[in-house]
Amino acid sequence: MDKAILKFLKNTSGTIEAISKAPPSDDSFRKLMKKIIVEEGEKLKDVLFGQDMIIAMKAGYKNAVLGYLHSAEENNRFLVERASLSVFVKNTTEAYRKALEKREWHKLVDEGFIIRSGGEALTRIRKFSGSRDVNGITIYFAGRPVCEKHLKWEDYSISVHELYKELGMKKKKAKNEISCKYCKQEAKYFTLAMPKASALIALACETVGKKPNSLLKIYANLSRVLHPYGFTDLPKEKVFTIWARDLLMILLEINQLLFPCDFKHSSRGSNNGKSAFHFLKYRKGREDGTSDVDGVS
Ligand SMILES: [Zn+2]
Numbered sequence: 001m002d003k004a005i006l007k008f009l010k011n012t013s014g015t016i017e018a019i020s021k022a023p024p025s026d027d028s029f030r031k032l033m034k035k036i037i038v039e040e041g042e043k044l045k046d047v048l049f050g051q052d053m054i055i056a057m058k059a060g061y062k063n064a065v066l067g068y069l070h071s072a073e074e075n076n077r078f079l080v081e082r083a084s085l086s087v088f089v090k091n092t093t094e095a096y097r098k099a100l101e102k103r104e105w106h107k108l109v110d111e112g113f114i115i116r117s118g119g120e121a122l123t124r125i126r127k128f129s130g131s132r133d134v135n136g137i138t139i140y141f142a143g144r145p146v147c148e149k150h151l152k153w154e155d156y157s158i159s160v161h162e163l164y165k166e167l168g169m170k171k172k173k174a175k176n177e178i179s180c181k182y183c184k185q186e187a188k189y190f191t192l193a194m195p196k197a198s199a200l201i202a203l204a205c206e207t208v209g210k211k212p213n214s215l216l217k218i219y220a221n222l223s224r225v226l227h228p229y230g231f232t233d234l235p236k237e238k239v240f241t242i243w244a245r246d247l248l249m250i251l252l253e254i255n256q257l258l259f260p261c262d263f264k265h266s267s268r269g270s271n272n273g274k275s276a277f278h279f280l281k282y283r284k285g286r287e288d289g290t291s292d293v294d295g296v297s
Helices: 003-009 015-021 027-044 050-066 069-091 095-101 105-110 118-129 138-142 160-166 197-208 213-229 236-258 276-287
Strands: 144-146 157-159 189-191
Touching: 003 236, 003 276, 015 213, 015 236, 027 050, 027 236, 050 069, 050 236, 069 095, 069 197, 069 213, 069 236, 095 105, 118 138, 118 197, 138 189, 157 160, 160 189, 197 213, 197 236, 213 236, 236 276
Parallel strands: none
Antiparallel strands: 144 189, 157 189
């Protein structure tokens, strides 16, 4: 590989800082990226929302070749979102998938059933369940309590009684301590809340025991490319290298999310926030059948 490109792939700084250092891409690097997208697509095809992730990579490639950085990076951001959504739904409840299919997700958000941050959700889960374990039961505690009269979203709600029964716990709190979001009467149900993108990323990481900070950082960086900067005046050869570096960093992160078993021998967090170059090493290890990437530096 071209030395300047290789050096750039070892750079882990934010997209905005890295942009000025990006070397132009060449034919062999573009071919390599095409090959990687095909390989990753093969792994993703049976994963929940895998088709969306494949589309994000392909559309990102096309836009990067044409020199449209904001469109290419928007696809990278979509890839992060979909991978997180996939892991989050798989490890919590199908009800979230239903909310998407029925296009009711945004209606719940409009009525205030929203998780604004991972920390907010974990605090609520700990408050009501006594642990920070995020699963198909405890995720309801990150939602909002409602009384019998104010129960509107039955498909996305479970009774307080049933939740504690599932957990094998007696409700510790005094009777009126869990009160309805609307009228402060005793709540009988918890209705799921819909996580914002950053909360989704944090909670997806939490369900597989991965540190969320580097994925959150990548997401925030991509958002800044789109707003306020835009970067519509870069030469297209450079645009490709910038997008590709971000995609490879994202692929390393979401492989840890989607296929945590591949990383089970590496200590927790040791692959967190690693470079695009590290992904290429991980990929090589996978090819050689030594998917354990612990020895990779
Ligand atoms: Zn009420």
